[in-house]
Amino acid sequence: MLKSLNKTLLGAALIGASFAPHAFAETTINALFMAQAAYSEADVRAMTDAFSKANPDVKVNLEFVPYEGLHDKTVLAQGSGGYDVVLFDVIWPAEYATNNVLVDVTARITDDMKKGVLPGAWTTVQYDGKYYGMPWILDTKYLFYNKEILEKAGIKTPPKTWDELAEQAKTIKDKGLLATPIAWSWSQAEAAICDYTTLVSAYKGDFLKDGKPAFQSGGGLDALNYMVSSYKSGLTNPNSKEFLEEDVRKVFQNGDAAFALNWTYMYNMANDPKDSKVAGKVGVVPAPGVAGKSEASAVNGSMGLGVTTASKHPDEAWKYVTFMTSQPTQNQYAKLSLPIWASSYQDPAVTKGQEELIAAAKVGLAAMYPRPTTPKYQELSTALQQAIQESLLGQSSPEDALKSAADNSGL
Structure with a gap:
């Protein structure tokens, strides 16, 4: 009897042991995000x-x-196989696909995903007809303005063209309301390329033609000439040449800029009375156009979430990606980044309290202009960043700086 009982207990223990790893198995995945703009760190942790x-x-x-x-x-x-899920910029899929950094997830993209996500958002994760993740942050730069300062200057409507922006800034400066009314992100970093691309889109320029640099003439040259003119005129905050987006936000929130180009996230942050001196005075419109060329301008600043080829847990990693990019999750956290899902824009939970931003987004997101799609994007961007800095500092003319950038672009 005792032997029989021992056998039963041993059998039960063995069965329990065989189930235990499954009951308590925990797969750990590592995810890499950015600590600025779009979703806050607190939001990502909550999701x-x-x-x-x-x-x-x-x-x-x-x-x-x-x-x-x-x-x-x-x-x-x-x-080292360090990350399973990574956040990636719209400019990187070409390089990541070519160098086998991200998993091709084309087979995992469902028809419902294809139908539900805004068409423009898919460009964030595609290269050569394949999908390398899910779009997550749908973003472009908008023109933010201080309603109170414009009112004091007697300006009734925000600028619709870049020339009007300069005229309105001059009025504000001449009336002694602000010494330098415009703030930009022109540090020698990708931020400057995003501002430059916005202007290239306004002037209908081309980055590349037949795979070769084309930004050194036409709209590409017009865009840099505008930047240099704005800087030298004294209308632009001189520290813009060192500013990143967060610096621009802080200057604007402090009431020290009448106009600022920045991403979606600034709208609700600058309207938060706990941190901002301009809460309730924040206006936002699509970035302006150029008379006879464009109604508005915009850069594609979107980002995606993808699974790395080094991941040992691609199924769990993809499950996490689809959760983070799902419509319920995005709708819940729509104050710092707008959803990728078309029907979200009919949801009062998304639009309430940010109707002005949504109105600007409908124009801006439709006008998003891409930075060049090339596996050599990093070299091209570095060359252009240098050209912008040299031009702003007067070390080179915009024409010569862009010619040098074309020569050093690796293309």
Whole structure:
């Protein structure tokens, strides 16, 4: 009897042991995000907590780096298999696909996803007809303005063209309301390329033609000439040449800029009375156009979430990506980044309190202009960043600086 009982207990223990790893198995995935603009770190953590509650068998380790470190962190970690999920900029799929950094997820994209997501958002994750993730941050730069300052200057409507912006800034300066009314993100970084691209789109310029640089003439040259003119005129804050987007936000929120070009996230942050001196005075419109050429201008600043080829847990990683990019998650956190889903814009939970931003988004998101699609984007961007800095500092003419950039672009 005792032997029989022992056998039964041993059998039960063995069965229990065989089930135990499954009952308590926990897969850990590592995800890399950026610590600026769009969704806040707190929002990403809250979304991830919700995912963990729904998927208790998957643990997600989060890491946040500044945008400037995102690309290199992703690439350098490939050898060690450091990340399963990474946030990537719209400018990187060509390089990441060519160098086998991201998993081709074309087969995982469902018809419902294809139908539900705004067509423009898909360009964020596509290269050569394949999908390398899900779009997550749908973003462009808008023109923000201080309603109170414009009113004091007697300006009734915000500028519709870039020339009008300069005229209105001059009026504000001449009336002694602000010494330098415009703030830009012109630090020698990708931020400057986003401002430059916005202007290239306004002037109907081309970055590349037949795979070769074309920005050194036409709209590309007009765009840089405008930047230099704005800088030298004294209408632009001289510190713009060192500013990133967060610097622009702080200057605008402090009431020290009448106009600022920035991403979606600034709208609700600048309207928060806890942190902003201009809460309730923030206006937003699409970035202006150029008379006879364009009604508005916009850069595609969208970003996607993808699974790395180094991931040992691609199924769990994809499950996390689809949760983070799902419509319910995006609608819940629509104050710092607007959803990728078309029907979200009919949802009062998304639009309430930010109707002005949504109106600007309908124009801006439809006008989004891409930075060049090339596996050599990093070299091209670095060359253009240098050209912009040299032109602003008067070390080179815009014509010569852009010619040098074309020569040093690797294309």
